[in-house]
Amino acid sequence: MPAPIVVASNRGPIAFARGAGGGITAKRGAGGLVTALSGALAASGGLWIASAMTEADREVAARGRVGAEGADASAYELRYLGFEPESFDRYYNGWTNRVLWFLHHYLWNLPQTPVFDAETGEAWDAFVAVNRTFAEAMAEEGDRLGPGVAFLIQDYHLSLAPAMLKELRPGARIAHFSHIPFAGPSYMRILPERFRTALLDGLLGADVVGFHAPEWADRFLLSCRLLPGARVDLRRRIVRWRGREVRVRVNPMGLDVEALREEASRPDVVRATDELREWKGDTTLLLRVDRAELSKNVLRGFLAFDRFLEARADWRGRVRFLALLNPSREDIPEYAAYVGECIRTAELVNERWGTDSWQPVDARVRDEYAQTLAAYGLYDALVVNPTLDGMNLVAKEGPMLNTRDGPLILSETAGAFQELQRWALAVNPFDVDQTASAIASALDMPADERAARRRGLRAAVRRNPPSRWLDSQLSDLGLAGRHTPAG
Ligand code: ADQ
Helix, strand or coil: CCCCEEEEECCCCEEEEECCCCCEEEEECCCHHHHHHHHHHHHHCEEEEEECCCHHHHHHHCCCEEECECCECCCCEEEEECCCHHHHHHHHHHHHHHHHHHHHCCCCCCCCCCCCCHHHHHHHHHHHHHHHHHHHHHHHHHHHHCCCCEEEEECHHHCCHHHHHHHHCCCCEEEEEECCCCCCHHHHCCCCHHHHHHHHHHHCCCCEEEECCHHHHHHHHHHHCCCCCCEEECCCCEEEECCEEEEEEECCCCCCHHHHHHHHCCHHHHHHHHHHHHHHCCCEEEEEEEECCHHHCHHHHHHHHHHHHHHCHHHCCCEEEEEEEECCCCCCHHHHHHHHHHHHHHHHHHHHHCECCECCEEEEECCCHHHHHHHHHHCCEEEECCCCECCCCHHHHHHHHCCCCCCEEEECCECCHHHHHHHCEEECCCCHHHHHHHHHHHHHCCHHHHHHHHHHHHHHHHCCCHHHHHHHHHHHCCCCCCCCCCC
């Protein structure tokens, strides 16, 4: 029997909601993370600890440990931690979304933001308190499960929990994994020293600190040099800190291709495919799929399309750019303003080039996953041009479902670039002329080259199943053996 696992993440694998009949319904989250970790939990025992994000989650949280059966084919236990809504908001929106996300994605507009004041201080205190609650819950569950437990802590929300857990249980085996980029030292110095030191010290409480791409791992190592007394070995990716050796690892997460294909065969996706086919008629389809998110670079994508239409009169009337933007963080003013600006820019492109029978851009800000999966099947080229992205799963999902050999235009600053670069059209996300040229190259590309690139992309995605991501973390913790079926 493999060692039990305790997973901790802000968002849990199952979202609870109040159903029409008044009872609580449960729905499993999508994505490789849930697949890889829930499979492992079912195989080895253990549980998943997460924040209660909704009122229904909080009701479930009050029951203590619950089973995931019913919402997930894998049987494992969940424990949702309930927090007082106001302090949860300070931790989640005030600190993790507004400070850490902006920090690690280089999103601040430095002449104006950030401003650190009493309010950020309160948000930090809430962040510390939530991390402490997680660390205490992990320690308690670890004691219950017995010796040899592997603690797998996910993402920037829980940057402090590794050191807190290590202090509570010095022998605990802890891996932390960041799903996003990491700020280098010059940007880290924007944070007041007490926050910066606590964040780095918090992560270094883990035995293994993981990232999707080499650049994020290297930036973390360089930032660790800001810690007085830390000894950083860049070549071996090791940090010596507080008498321990912490290993920094690059471990890109794979895609659960079979689960994605199964989702894409659902009747609502088939219906959405018919609708999209009718909508696009015989025009060529350029697609982007993103959370409506500052780092996804939607605005420059539209500007690049505008340049493309300016340069290429022969494509006017024959191509449509569909942007499927899943609403995100709408309470944060920067997000509302950015999405508004993206929509205005799309309208300007339409006013400039559109005709009575042809509108070049269609930007849809809606949560419609079935439409997304349908659009993956139909695109003629896919634009993934984030300014910075930890991995970017869209770049992997699109090629696996596409049926038209559509080329992938990909930022060299997305984590996925590491695995896919050979077969993608690379762009500097800030260079709109280069992005416009990449759109032209993708749409003009001969059929044999399109097919060869499609084969290359699919093989690259297949080479890295989600089980590998998990197994590497466990073996880095000294726990051998496969915990999940091969992806
Ligand atoms: P995100 O920033 O959300 O993830 P991404 O990796 O592109 O970025 O994942 C988005 C996911 O949402 C895709 O799997 C996509 O299919 C899905 N999706 C799109 N529309 C949806 C909808 N309406 N409903 C539900 N799902 C939808 C963060 C990091 C990334 C990193 C991932 C995983 O920012 O860099 O790749 O975590 O580690």
